[in-house]
Amino acid sequence: xxVNQLKAGAxxxxxxxxxxxxxxxxxxxxxxxxxxxNEYGLYSLAASLIAYLSMLDLGFGNAVIRYTAKFRAEGKxxxxxxxxxxxxxxxxxxxxxxxxxxxxxxxxxxNIFGQxxxxxxxxxxxxxxxxxxxxxxxxxxxxxxxxIITAYEDFIFLRVIQILxxxxxxxxxxxxxxxxxxxxxMVVVATICNIIVLLLNVFYCKYQIKIKIIYGKIxxxxxxxxxxxxxxxxLNVIMDRIYWNTGQFVLGALVGTLxxxxxxxxxxxQGMYMMFSTAISGVFxxxxxxxxxxxxxxxxxxDLFLRTGRIQYSxxxxxxxxxxxxxxxxIIFWAxxxxxDAYYIALLFFVPLTVPLxxxxxxxxxxxxxxxxxxxxxxxxxxxxSFVLQIPLTKYFGGIGCASAISGALIFGQILIMxxxxxxxxxxxxxxxxxxxxxxxxxxxxxxSVSMIILRLFPIETFLQFVIxxxxxxxxxxxxxxxxxMNRNERELMLSPLMKLFKRx
Numbered sequence: 001x002x003v004n005q006l007k008a009g010a011x012x013x014x015x016x017x018x019x020x021x022x023x024x025x026x027x028x029x030x031x032x033x034x035x036x037x038n039e040y041g042l043y044s045l046a047a048s049l050i051a052y053l054s055m056l057d058l059g060f061g062n063a064v065i066r067y068t069a070k071f072r073a074e075g076k077x078x079x080x081x082x083x084x085x086x087x088x089x090x091x092x093x094x095x096x097x098x099x100x101x102x103x104x105x106x107x108x109x110x111n112i113f114g115q116x117x118x119x120x121x122x123x124x125x126x127x128x129x130x131x132x133x134x135x136x137x138x139x140x141x142x143x144x145x146x147x148i149i150t151a152y153e154d155f156i157f158l159r160v161i162q163i164l165x166x167x168x169x170x171x172x173x174x175x176x177x178x179x180x181x182x183x184x185x186m187v188v189v190a191t192i193c194n195i196i197v198l199l200l201n202v203f204y205c206k207y208q209i210k211i212k213i214i215y216g217k218i219x220x221x222x223x224x225x226x227x228x229x230x231x232x233x234x235l236n237v238i239m240d241r242i243y244w245n246t247g248q249f250v251l252g253a254l255v256g257t258l259x260x261x262x263x264x265x266x267x268x269x270q271g272m273y274m275m276f277s278t279a280i281s282g283v284f285x286x287x288x289x290x291x292x293x294x295x296x297x298x299x300x301x302x303d304l305f306l307r308t309g310r311i312q313y314s315x316x317x318x319x320x321x322x323x324x325x326x327x328x329x330x331i332i333f334w335a336x337x338x339x340x341d342a343y344y345i346a347l348l349f350f351v352p353l354t355v356p357l358x359x360x361x362x363x364x365x366x367x368x369x370x371x372x373x374x375x376x377x378x379x380x381x382x383x384x385x386s387f388v389l390q391i392p393l394t395k396y397f398g399g400i401g402c403a404s405a406i407s408g409a410l411i412f413g414q415i416l417i418m419x420x421x422x423x424x425x426x427x428x429x430x431x432x433x434x435x436x437x438x439x440x441x442x443x444x445x446x447x448x449s450v451s452m453i454i455l456r457l458f459p460i461e462t463f464l465q466f467v468i469x470x471x472x473x474x475x476x477x478x479x480x481x482x483x484x485x486m487n488r489n490e491r492e493l494m495l496s497p498l499m500k501l502f503k504r505x
Contacts, residue, residue, distance in 0.1 A: 012159030017275050019166045024272055027170050029334050031186075032265075034177045041261035042121055043183040045252045046128040053102060053136055056094050057237065060087060061147050063230045066367060067222075068151035078214070079222075085215040086223065087144050095140040102133025128187050135191040138198070145201035152209055161197055169193045232372035235380050236363075242383035243409065244270070247402045250390050255398060263399045265335050266345035273350055274357060276315050298427035305361050305428050306436060312358045313437055314486060318477060320350055321448045326470055329460045341399055348403040352410035355419075358437070362422055374421060382413035440485045447477050 032040055064087055071080045106129050110122045149158055169189060176185045205211050244267060251259045323330070328343040335342065366372050386409035393401030423430040451473055460466050482491055 012156065012163070016159055016162050016166070017272075019163060020275060021272060023166060023170050024268065025334065027174065028268070029336075030174065031177060032261075032335055032339075035182060038121070038258065038261070039183055041252075041258060041264065042125055043128065043186065044248055044264035044267075045260050046125050046132065046183075050102075050105075050129060050132040050136065053098055053105075053133065054237075054241075056098050056101075057140070057143070057234075060090060060094075060226070060230050061143055062233045062367060063087075063226045064144055064147035065151045066229065066370075067226060068148060072151070079219075081212045081214040082216060082219060083222065084144065084148065084211065084213045086218050088141065088213055089215070089218075091141040091144055095137045098140060099133060099137040102129070102137065106130050106133065124184065127184055131184070131187040131191060135187075135194055138195060142198040142202060145198070145205045148205050148209070148211060149201060154204075154209065157204055157208075161200055165193050165197055229370050229372070232376040233367070235376035236372060239376070239379035239383040242380075242387050243406055246387050246390060247394075247399075247406060250387075250394050250402060251399060254391070254394050259399050262339050262342050263345060263402065265331070265339050265342040266349065266399070266403065269342070269346045270349040270353065273316070273319065273353065276312075276319060301365060302428045305359070305365065306433055308361045309358045309433060310436060310440065310487075310490060312360075313354075313440055314481070314490060316354055316357060317440065317444045317485075318481070320354055321444045321451075321477065322470065322473060323347070323350060324448055325451045325455065325473060326460075326466065329466050333463055333466060345399050345403040348400070348407040349410075352407050352415060356410070356414040359418070359422070359433075362418070362426070362428065365426065365428075369426075371426075374425070375418065378417055379413055382409045382417075385409065440481075443477070443481045443485045447473070447480065 035043070064083075067083055068080055071077075071083070106126055109126045109129060146158065172189050173186060176189065247263055248260050248267070251263050324347070327346065328340070331339055331343045331346075363372075363375070366375055386405050389405035389408070390402045393405050395401075397404070419430050419434075422428040455469070460469055
């Protein structure tokens with residue numbers, strides 16, 4: 001059953017990704033044009049501000065998954081239920097703290113952004129911030145149930161609910177935007193959908209998994225162990241927020257909502273790009289925890305690291321190559337010519353980000369081994385350095401300067417330092433990994449280079465030419481990459497579902 005859940009979870013993750021991509025391509029242009037650049041920038045600015053409050057999770061969500069999976073592997077049922085009670089109390093306290101801090105932000109929006117926002121924009125942003133804070137305060141005490149479902153590897157339920165949420169939320173938003181509602185309506189709908197999903201998770205845990213929550217004396221040794229583990233996860237979350245949220249904050253404070261809107265489009269594309277990688281690694285944490293708890297076989301874990309990395313790279317190399325060739329035209333057709341700089345900002349993210357994305361199983365391995373300390377310390381130092389660089393570079397070069405600071409941090413921290421650490425301290429065969437990835441990269445580099453030359457001779461000017469260009473690119477890229485970039489097992493993994501479907505038809 002667990003193996004089926006893993007496979008189904010990974011497949012459904014890609015269904016979610018396809019839906020998110022479809023929504024991003026079809027719905028986002030409509031939203032951008034309906035809201036307008038200033039309104040969208042305002043919404044993105046408020047969202048980036050509230051994103052910092054989500055750090056109050058303190059890494060406990062990941063700890064719930066880790067220790068639930070660990071206790072299950074050890075057959076400790078009562079310990080699980082007592083731990084759930086402990087985390088429920090902790091999250092309830094965090095929810096109250098979140099509400100208090102959020103109210104302080106609500107009353108100080110004008111002090112933070114008063115120089116770049118108008119009086120009307122400040123009033124609207126206050127309403128958005130308040131709604132987002134209430135949403136987050138309710139989310140914390142109920143978020144434990146989603147983590148429990150993940151730890152029990154019931155991925156099908158989680159992904160089906162996620163698919164329904166995307167469809168319903170998008171449908172309602174299209175209707176509301178069509179009759180004149182703006183950013184505040186988007187936040188209200190998102191809040192209602194989020195609460196419904198949280199309550200469904202509660203119902204599933206109690207009546208399907210049949211878990212219990214025992215409130216009693218807190219296990220202090222366990223709390224100490226969890227706190228140490230969560231602290232390093234928490235530092236990693238801080239780093240993530242500094243990387244991907246400070247840019248909008250800095251641009252909002254130094255430039256204005258127009259620059260924030262362009263940067264936000266690039267960030268949205270970056271988020272979609274990241275999701276295509278985490279769809280696979282996201283379902284492996286409980287499995288790796290069980291492996292580490294029982295045997296901790298370095299070769300087995302290293303082989304899994306390589307296999308998932310190759311599969312992730314097969315997907316990301318196609319997306320990255322296509323974006324390099326067609327990304328600028330895509331953004332112009334999709335968002336409008338005023339968002340042209342988002343192409344260059346997105347490229348500054350995509351290229352260096354590809355490496356940690358195809359290696360993100362390494363994070364899962366570190367979490368399973370409870371060895372996040374080194375990564376968290378290094379990343380927080382580099383992320384702070386990136387933030388310091390963002391300020392002067394944003395003043396002189398705007399959004400591209402801000403993105404350059406983030407890109408440099410990614411190259412130094414997530415590529416150079418972590419690859420050395422994986423090789424020397426975690427026993428992962430990084431040398432073999434890069435030999436394999438280098439072989440896989442030949443076809444994308446050749447096809448991408450030839451395509452760029454052709455586009456210089458025959459530039460794309462209409463949407464029809466754009467679609468035809470992508471089709472021609474795909475017709476050459478996919479078979480050549482399957483033949484020369486993938487091994488036999490990977491080809492079978494990709495083609496077997498298509499062959500089964502063909503036989504059924």
